[in-house]
Amino acid sequence: MMLITGGARSGKSRFAEQVAEKRGGEVLYIATSVVTDAEMAERIRYHQQQRPAHWHTFESYRDLGNIILEHQVQFPTIIIECITTLMTNLLFDIAGETSVEDMDFEAIEQHIFAQTTQLTKVAQQADSEVIIVTNEVGMGIVPDNLLARRFRDIAGRVNQQLAAAADDVYLIVSGIPVPVKTSE
Incomplete structure (x- = not known):
């Protein structure tokens, strides 16, 4: 299991996609976003255009461990993009x-x-290489509203959980992957 984290527009998705391309074989891209407005629709469209056309996309943010279990034999690489969006959707659910x-x-x-x-338990034991993308939201100022503060705190704890379980962790800074934890 690999965790890729970094700020917004830091190059996390691009790095995840590059890792998957190097691995070769079939790739399943689990997209956790849902269309909530025109801006989100545009963001989703942009990400779809960046991915290779031959990759398979599954759109969901619930029960991702089950999705991995169902597809791990067919797909040697599974990308989950992204945990922060998954959390937002679950919060509002x-x-x-x-x-x-x-x-x-x-x-x-x-x-x-x-x-x-x-998700973590399944990803650690999966036959597929599971690449998880998440946002690092705790490096900025303390948010000025309750919802943003609580979300940041939960995201920080979830990211710690994922990083502890991951074999490899990369922090993406201005498009440059910085290894934080490696299995090599």
């Missing part, structure tokens, strides 16, 4: 229209951790 002040962040975090724990 649980919170729905609840006001930020009334959100049960403990329940939200437990639900997200259940999903990422299942």
Whole structure:
């Protein structure tokens, strides 16, 4: 299992795709984004155009461990793009229209951790090389609102969980991969 992290537009996806291309063989790209507005639709379209046309895409953000189990024989490489978006979708699945002040962040975090724990366990044992992309959201200023602060905290803990389980971890800085943890 490989974890690739970094800031927004740092080159994380491109690096993940380069690693997959070098490995060769069939690639399954699990995209966790959902179209919520015109901007998100454009972002999704951009990422789709960047991927090789022969790759297979599966769009989901729930139960990714099960998706890996179902497809690991067919695909030697599986990319999950991205955990931060997965977390956002899971958060709003649980919170729905609840006001930020009334959100049960403990329940939200437990639900997200259940999903990422299942993903981590399967990814570590999968026949496929699983490449997970996530955003590093904790290197900036402390956000000025409750939702952003709580999200940043949960994301930090999830990223720690993933990094601890990964064989290889890369931090992407301005398009340059910096090895943080390697199995070599």
